[in-house]
Structure formats: C-alpha cells, structure tokens
Amino acid sequence: MAVSKIVLSSLIHIRPITCAASYHTRLVPHPPDLVKWVKKEGGFVHQAVKLFPQEDNETYGLGLVASQDIPKGSLLIALPDHIPLKFESDAGDGADSVLVDLASQVPEELWAMKLGLKLLQERARLGSFWWPYISNLPETYSVPIFFQGEDIKNLQYAPLLYQVNKRCRFLLDFDQEVRHALASVKPNDHPFGGQELNASSLGWAMSAVSSRAFRLHGKKLAAGTRNEVPMMLPLIDMCNHSFNPNAQIIQEEDDSQLLIKVVAETEIKQNDSLLLNYGCLSNDLFLLDYGFVMPSNPYDTIELKYEGALMDAASMAAGVSSPNFSSPAAWQQQILSQLNLVGETAIVKLKLLLESQMKLLFFARLLPYVQLH
C-alpha cells in the first residue's frame, strides 16, 4: 500500500501540466472532423450517424448518435484496411526497429503498451496519416493509474490495488528503459521525432489503447489463418458501451483486404446512441482498462472457497449470532453435499453475481439464508 502511494504520486507528479477542463477535453481544441476524414480516406459513414457529446457528457464523453431512425441490419460505418491503427512488428527501417525492440520488452499482459508505442510514434510524427484521428482522442484518462492517492485508497479491493500498483510500477520502470534505449539512437532513427517520453506520456498511450482498442483478425498468416490483433478503429471507437448493444462490429474479406464494419443489430431510433458491447467484463476490468464501472454488472463475480471457518467469520462480521458452518448439523451436511459444496467431488469455489462495491458485505448478509435453506 505504501509503495502504491509513492508510485502513484510519482506518476501524478511528473504528468505534464495541461489545462484540461474535463477528462473529455481532446488533444487539440478544434480537432478535424472525424466523419469527413473517414469518408475522404475511402470509408463509409451512414448519413444519420453523428458524433455528439453524450447526454451525460462528464461520464461518457463523446459518442455516436442517430440523427434519424435507422433500420436493423443497416451498415453504419465501414473502414478499409489502411485506416485502423495497428502495431506491425515486421517493420524494418531504423526508427521502426527501435520501436519493435522497445515493444519486445513489454510483457504480453500489458499488450496495450505495445500499440501505445505506435500511437506515441504517430502522435509525434509531423504529417502523420492518423493525426486527424489522434487529435480527436481525449487528453486525459480516468483510469486508476492516474487516480489521486485518496481515491486509490477508496478502491479498498486488494486484487484491483495489486493490478494498479503493477501497472504503475511497470510504467516507471519502462520509462527508464525507454530513456536508456533512446539515449544512443541517431536523430534520424528516433521513433518519437527526438521527443522525450516519460511515465505519464506512456500511461496516456497505454490508457488510450486499453480503453479504445478492439481485438480483431489481423493479416493472413502463411498457414492461411489469422491472428487476433489489437487495433484502434477511428470513429468506431467513439461508440460507448452497453451490455444491450444496438450495433456490432463485423469483419469481411474483400479482395484479400479486411473490411471492418459496424452494422445496426436492432432498429435504432432517432437520438439514440450507437452502442457496442466491449465484452463480458467484470467491473474490475472495466475500471482498470476503461475508467468506468457498469451498475448491476452481471459479469461482476467473486470466487470464494467454501470453508466452514471462513463462513463463520463472515457471518459474525455480518452480525449473525452463533453461526455453525464449521460444524453443520446432519441435515445441513446433507444439503451441502446435495449442492456439491462438501465431499470428495465438491466444487471448491462459489461464484456470486454482485455489484463490486457491495461484494463482500452482501455475501456476508447472504450467509444466513444459505444456512437456513
């Protein structure tokens, strides 16, 4: 915990000073029109799809909205293969090989940092093809690596704190590795146009990717199969999340090119937001990668070993007098066996669907009912 505080305050300390009025401020004050850019580059955008601040702008930021009713099955957006931003590890020239070397030092589980390096390269490159997209990205992110110490303390959930600490520590260490690697690079081979990176800019890029990238099929491999590749999808990534989405992403092959499409999964009414499902994720993952949590998240689960002593302790914490999980009566033992909670073939974990803030408390309150029924 002490480490987490130090690590976090360092990150916050070295973050470049910005005058961001809100988290949803974009990289530049008046970025280019994304819809026009996608169309100019050969993409398709349905005439009723508009980029708009969402009703709850402070929470959701920008989003895509239907300016008129759109029938189910309609094509909403299509992006040709050259528009998504991907990390191509087979790139060869000097600057790219430095980038590939740096990316090879990123652990697989922090894949967002690999693509984040590419994003930083394009952000620094004058005249980058993706600048119209990148300049529309948020200037800051509300993910926990950027939380103040007090807010981190309030998370009060060990597995989440562990992940936050791990990411912060990685960013500080990687900052050093990047500085070291760039110190001896010739100016022409500098992947970030001579600009210095720090833990804060690395954190910005990692968060931009973790909160916006989709894993889709990449290039065809020699065996004819395709890998899953994380990619940033301009305009498509302006869709916010819902577990009841009205749109979905599909990939289609066209003359060996992969076309990425968004189609209406249901009828979309005028003024409705276009919503995608980011995945069946727990609130811990949503918070860590996207900076928000879903109320009543059906994928927010905890796993607990069924152990009499633990159950007794939790019952007492919940104010149940004289719990007897450790020494159940014969009839209780029988029910526990029928539920496959004790005995040789017992399942050793319980999964409960609960909202994360209430997880443990609610579970403790549930125990008396487990005991009675």
Ligand SMILES: C[S@@+](CC[C@H](N)C(=O)[O-])C[C@H]1O[C@@H](n2cnc3c(N)ncnc32)[C@H](O)[C@@H]1O
């Ligand atoms: C892929 S981006 C969507 C576009 C984003 N709203 C913007 O302004 O650029 C994902 C981010 O949108 C916001 N968001 C998306 N769905 C949300 C939801 N259901 N509740 C709250 N915030 C959401 C979160 O900030 C998340 O990190």
